[in-house]
Amino acid sequence: MKILVIGSGGREHALIWKIAQSKKVAKIFCAPGNPGIAEIAECVNIKADDIEELKAFAIKEGIDLTVVGPEKPLTMGIVNEFEKAGLKIFGPSKRAAEVEGSKAFSKELMQKYNIPTAAYKTFDNADEAKNYAEKHHPPVVVKADGLAAGKGVFICPTMDEAFLAIDIIMNQKAFGDAGNRVVVEEFLIGEEASFLAFTDGEDVLPLASAQDHKRVYDNDEGPNTGGMGAYSPAPIITPSMQKRVMDEIMIPTVRAMKSEGRIFKGVLYAGLMITKKKAKVLEFNARFGDPETQPILMRMRTDIVDVFTAVIEGRLKDIKLEWDKRTAVCVVMASEGYPGDYEKGKVITGLDNLKDMKDVFVFHAGTSLKDGKLLTNGGRVLGVTALGRGIKTAIKNVYTAVEKIDWDGVHYRRDIGAKGVSSR
Numbered sequence: 001m002k003i004l005v006i007g008s009g010g011r012e013h014a015l016i017w018k019i020a021q022s023k024k025v026a027k028i029f030c031a032p033g034n035p036g037i038a039e040i041a042e043c044v045n046i047k048a049d050d051i052e053e054l055k056a057f058a059i060k061e062g063i064d065l066t067v068v069g070p071e072k073p074l075t076m077g078i079v080n081e082f083e084k085a086g087l088k089i090f091g092p093s094k095r096a097a098e099v100e101g102s103k104a105f106s107k108e109l110m111q112k113y114n115i116p117t118a119a120y121k122t123f124d125n126a127d128e129a130k131n132y133a134e135k136h137h138p139p140v141v142v143k144a145d146g147l148a149a150g151k152g153v154f155i156c157p158t159m160d161e162a163f164l165a166i167d168i169i170m171n172q173k174a175f176g177d178a179g180n181r182v183v184v185e186e187f188l189i190g191e192e193a194s195f196l197a198f199t200d201g202e203d204v205l206p207l208a209s210a211q212d213h214k215r216v217y218d219n220d221e222g223p224n225t226g227g228m229g230a231y232s233p234a235p236i237i238t239p240s241m242q243k244r245v246m247d248e249i250m251i252p253t254v255r256a257m258k259s260e261g262r263i264f265k266g267v268l269y270a271g272l273m274i275t276k277k278k279a280k281v282l283e284f285n286a287r288f289g290d291p292e293t294q295p296i297l298m299r300m301r302t303d304i305v306d307v308f309t310a311v312i313e314g315r316l317k318d319i320k321l322e323w324d325k326r327t328a329v330c331v332v333m334a335s336e337g338y339p340g341d342y343e344k345g346k347v348i349t350g351l352d353n354l355k356d357m358k359d360v361f362v363f364h365a366g367t368s369l370k371d372g373k374l375l376t377n378g379g380r381v382l383g384v385t386a387l388g389r390g391i392k393t394a395i396k397n398v399y400t401a402v403e404k405i406d407w408d409g410v411h412y413r414r415d416i417g418a419k420g421v422s423s424r
């Protein structure tokens with residue numbers, strides 16, 4: 001089979017690393033890809049949201065299966081366009097991807113179908129949003145309705161900050177049309193976990209559990225990022241919690257999407273807030289998580305191409321997922337200043353020192369290659385991922401590898417996985 005993967009981050013590198021292990025695969029392309037991906041796939045210079053060019057490429061090359069990494073092409077309708085052209089593609093349709101693309105839609109869906117989530121209201125008028133916020137004790141949470149690259153959520157410890165967040169989103173239009181509507185919601189307390197499941201619109205098959213680390217600094221301090229590291233499995237998702245999440249959240253959501261005429265096919269990702277006994281949905285994503293995909297796929301034993309094909313053909317019930325029993329930990333190495341402004345073009349050193357390390361893989365996210373030198377080219381630069389027997393060993397293994405890599409201003413969290421140790 002010829003496979004095309006769309007995207008250029010650590011998630012896409014992990015997807016391609018896994019796809020490349022399938023005996024069914026003859027050739028992998030990635031658009032646009034990165035230098036790490038280029039070692040296992042042919043990178044083509046087409047942007048992830050240039051649907052027309054991607055479609056023309058897939059037709060020209062006779063691509064048998066396309067896998068979409070990021071949310072933007074999904075919410076723009078890449079799946080509909082490819083399917084119209086008779087191309088096989090893994091991911092939800094435009095209307096199904098709205099479960100991520102519009103927080104107002106996903107909250108309304110959850111409310112209508114009794115899927116547990118924070119109490120909320122949606123507004124298209126800033127003054128009304130402020131009036132509603134004012135009736136609640138801070139902290140309150142203010143979210144831009146549309147896609148805002150992970151920056152549209154404000155946790156507001158005071159009412160002044162809530163008003164400011166509403167102004168930034170609705171009046172200053174910091175996220176453009178994504179801020180035409182705003183969701184004001186209750187602040188939830190607990191521990192977060194990422195719950196991903198494959199679905200063909202009928203059956204729902206959970207992936208191994210994972211936990212992301214959203215804040216930039218140790219002990220969950222500093223601003224939110226795309227994710228500074230992740231590990232799998234997450235002990236907080238006990239077998240009974242997994243059953244609860246499936247019965248109360250994942251299966252009802254897939255059913256709800258079907259009832260709404262928005263059959264969801266692909267990976268449904270629920271960002272959860274877990275308290276002692278309950279799980280509530282913080283948000284849905286219509287795609288694989290980044291960096292959760294890196295540790296999850298390092299543990300996946302099943303041929304992922306079989307799973308993609310089964311989802312597309314509505315045969316997910318025939319698939320059983322098998323997992324490596326070891327723990328995988330991924331530490332994101334980032335540029336100084338991320339998630340704010342950062343410089344690019346720093347020379348990355350030390351990767352050669354990792355060549356002989358077993359069960360360690362370095363997924364590239366923001367890198368570039370110039371005159372044979374590997375340079376930083378983004379906020380999140382590398383996702384170093386290691387397996388180990390038990391979480392403590394996996395943590396030791398991953399940091400042994402991380403410490404061999406360096407560049408001017410490198411920043412990473414030193415406590416990835418620590419929550420998994422303390423909750424054991």
Ligand code: AMP
Nearest residue numbers: 118141153185186187188214271282283
């Ligand atoms: P979201 O993009 O909606 O997942 O929000 C990004 C991050 O903001 C989440 O991962 C949480 O850390 C935090 N967050 C979002 N909604 C809430 C909430 N209702 N209560 C507490 N924290 C939240």
Ligand code: GLY
Nearest residue numbers: 212227289290291
């Ligand atoms: N790691 C968070 C996300 O993929 O949205």
